[in-house]
Amino acid sequence: MRTFGNNKKGLYRSRNGVILGVCRGVADYFDIKVFWVRAIMVIIFLLSGFWPVIGIYLVAALLMKPEAAQSFANDDERDFYDSYAHSPQSAAQRLKKKFNDLDRRIRRMEDSVTGREYEWDRKFNSAP
Numbered sequence: 001m002r003t004f005g006n007n008k009k010g011l012y013r014s015r016n017g018v019i020l021g022v023c024r025g026v027a028d029y030f031d032i033k034v035f036w037v038r039a040i041m042v043i044i045f046l047l048s049g050f051w052p053v054i055g056i057y058l059v060a061a062l063l064m065k066p067e068a069a070q071s072f073a074n075d076d077e078r079d080f081y082d083s084y085a086h087s088p089q090s091a092a093q094r095l096k097k098k099f100n101d102l103d104r105r106i107r108r109m110e111d112s113v114t115g116r117e118y119e120w121d122r123k124f125n126s127a128p
Contacts, residue, residue, distance in 0.1 A: 010078075012067040020061040 014024035023041060027034040045053040065082070084091035112118055 010082075011064060013061060013064045015067050020057075021067070022057055022060045022064060025064055025067065026060075 011029045012025050014021035014028060017024040023037045024034045027037040030037075041053065041057070080091065083094070
């Protein structure tokens, strides 16, 4: 049984689409053939006119995030990609904070290993 809209991948613009990837992204999300999504777009185009369809399509293209180039290994990678696609500045700030935390930890380890106490502890612990 198909469950529409419960795609774990999420709603993204496809990188393999014809024009901005909106129709293919919607088709992938709802797990239907892209032909049917495009056919529905053409029917709406014929019934409503040129500008409403183009406007809706462009708004959808602006609001939908582009599909990731590679698949996600876990939920953390998906969360990072979603946060980056939404706000690159906050993602860069998080990476900078993580880098600074790692740098601080490495400096503490270096201080511990190069300190005099480490040498004395090593000599006492290795004594028979």
